[in-house]
Amino acid sequence: MKELEKQLIEKSKQGNTRAFEQLIKKHESKIYNLLLGMSGNKASAEDLFQETFLRAWRKIKTFKGNSDFSTWLYRIAFNNVLMKRRNKKKIHTISIDAPVVIYDKETNRDFADDWSKSPVATSENEELKNRISKAIKSLPEKYKKVLILRDIEGMRNEEVKKILNISLASVKSRLHRARLYLRNNLSRYFRG
Amino acid sequence: MMDYEKFLQLISDFLDDELDFDLEREFEESFDDEFCRCYFNTFRKTVELCREIEIEEIPQELHRKLIIRIEKEKPLPYLPEPLRRKKAKCVVRKTAKSSRIKKGQNR
Numbered sequence: 001m002k003e004l005e006k007q008l009i010e011k012s013k014q015g016n017t018r019a020f021e022q023l024i025k026k027h028e029s030k031i032y033n034l035l036l037g038m039s040g041n042k043a044s045a046e047d048l049f050q051e052t053f054l055r056a057w058r059k060i061k062t063f064k065g066n067s068d069f070s071t072w073l074y075r076i077a078f079n080n081v082l083m084k085r086r087n088k089k090k091i092h093t094i095s096i097d098a099p100v101v102i103y104d105k106e107t108n109r110d111f112a113d114d115w116s117k118s119p120v121a122t123s124e125n126e127e128l129k130n131r132i133s134k135a136i137k138s139l140p141e142k143y144k145k146v147l148i149l150r151d152i153e154g155m156r157n158e159e160v161k162k163i164l165n166i167s168l169a170s171v172k173s174r175l176h177r178a179r180l181y182l183r184n185n186l187s188r189y190f191r192g
Numbered sequence: 193m194m195d196y197e198k199f200l201q202l203i204s205d206f207l208d209d210e211l212d213f214d215l216e217r218e219f220e221e222s223f224d225d226e227f228c229r230c231y232f233n234t235f236r237k238t239v240e241l242c243r244e245i246e247i248e249e250i251p252q253e254l255h256r257k258l259i260i261r262i263e264k265e266k267p268l269p270y271l272p273e274p275l276r277r278k279k280a281k282c283v284v285r286k287t288a289k290s291s292r293i294k295k296g297q298n299r
Contacts, residue, residue: 015223017259017262023260028255029250030247032248033246033248036248046251046254049250050258050261054258054261054262055263057262058265097277105265114229114230115234115237116234121241123241123244123245127240136242151242152243157208172205175204176203176204179204179235179238179239181236182242186234186237186241
């Protein structure tokens, strides 16, 4: 942890709201985007965002510095998402726990379908962006968390492991399944 | 050349540069196969597209609202671990006692 961040945490523990605001500024963008990815809509993301930092503020004195401050914040954010989900009706997600079908009719049609060089396979394509967002939203929670942290927020496997408190093997296998699912989803989009 | 099942299992590790040298060479040999090459290209593109998702700016109003709420609240006082446990035990005891009283009242 950087010295400046340590100082800001110490001041926040003494009730200094200005110091805590500096901490918010440093981490708010990543937390907001994480919550946006997890909830899939702005209104929920904004509620969860406020709850996350308010909870962090209330609990700041319990932060012992055993992990990075960002890791602690991510845990609070995920915990809030989980609590909100518990209070809501079950949201329909697809199941990707079943073994991945390696070679079937669909894969067969995939065979000569290399859409990676298609001129519309670009992040400028709004329709494709929406398709990706929807596909991410439909992922089961445990896969979504790993994919967002790893491929969208650009964290290393080790960091994801610490935040989610799961083994490195679980991080890798969840990420792999999430990517396979997304890739298959996008292939269907390009086949039309 | 490795079979498709093994190829698909290792595709993420290859992309993340986490394969052993020997496996990496074996994996690369799979690119001679059209299915593997196409699958890999589209898989890599999918990950690239995820990485290109733009970070959204936080609405200024949201930041302002949060700061106002924080200024209204004081953080919880810090209790060392033994004290926190003691406090939790007290709560449990109180709850047990009150439920005994309630039971007694019911009789």
